[in-house]
Amino acid sequence: MDGALHSALSRVCKVETHPAVLWIYRYDFLTIPKQLSRFVKTPICVVQPRNDEEVIEILEIAERFEVPIVPRGSGTSGYGGCVPLENSIVLDMKLMANFSFQNDSVIADSGAVWQELERAAKRHGRSLRVYPSSATVSTVGGWIAQNGYGIGSLKYGSVMENVEWLEVADFRGIKRVDGERLKYYVGAYGTTGIILRACIKLRDDSPIRSEALECSFEEAINKIEGAYHANFKDKRHLALEKFGEKDTLLVCYEGEDNGSEFGKRFWERRLYPLRALTTER
Incomplete structure (x- = not known):
């Protein structure tokens, strides 16, 4: 990393340059396909602004040194939107959380x-x-x-x-x-x-009524009109989660505080895929 660039950024906020950390910031939630991985670059550094003023200062420095900026949140998307494709500064926004x-x-x-x-x-x-x-x-x-x-x-x-x-x-x-x-x-x-x-x-904050209906995907399309949320899972997916053995549609509506017991359990698991990364302690 250029010494002058590091010095300028360090006057604004913490600058992370450890190789192991920079390697993590090459990726988002999913692995980049092998055919595309050759385009991915390791960032020059990672910075974490704490307020608007620091963001502006970082942008001014990046412009002066002609270095690209890649903004990043938690990196939970699997579409590569925060993956650097140039030698760039990753702007980690997680400290701005008010x-x-x-x-x-x-x-x-x-x-x-x-x-x-x-x-x-x-x-x-x-x-x-x-x-x-x-x-x-x-x-x-x-x-x-x-x-x-x-x-x-x-x-x-x-x-x-x-x-x-x-x-x-x-x-x-x-x-x-x-x-x-x-x-x-x-x-x-x-x-x-x-x-x-x-x-x-x-x-x-009206209640959510949740129903779990055993049906095919084709049948599910006709059952979601007027719903707040719907989620179809086939039997293989449910079996992996040890949560069922048949194709099932979760369909939810606002304003009614009842529903099937299976539907309630299904709704409570709507955030299940990323439970290991939860902010709860």
Whole structure:
């Protein structure tokens, strides 16, 4: 790493250059296919800004030294959006994790974890309209940068349809974007600007009725109209989880506090795939 670049960044925040750490930041949640792995680069360094001012300073330094920036949340996507393809600075946003509630929305920093937002919202009698199945560890900025679909999207749409505005940073400073301009940042994987925080819509914390229905995939398509969430798992998948032996559809509706016992258990396991990485201790 260039000594002048390291010195400039070190005046702003901690700079990580240990080879073992940099190797981890070459990847996201899944292994890069062998055919594409030759394009992946080890980052020059990893930095973790703590506030907006540090993000701007890092961007100014990167521009001065002509080094690319790769923003990163928790790396739980399997699509390579945070994988460096150039010798670059990885901008790890996880230390920027504050959030606050305002009327029917939550204003959350990029590094805030979705599950922590949901828990706090429930204490206010509210709930997230949508959140990812990786909510135990994934960050607000990461999922918005991907424009993900997840739990609740069957009713409320993609995460972009549930964002009121974003604050983003680029080489010209910080700006707020909303309305039609969101499409230039949501789903852009940080290529058009660094997501600093988002204003995210909430719903009433109404109960969820969950039913588990044994049916084929073709039959499941006709059973999800009006649902809040649905998840189809074939018998092989359920057998691996030791949770069933037949093709099963989980279908959930808002506002009704009943349902089958199997459906409730199925719903409670909606975040099961990433349970090992949960923020709970």
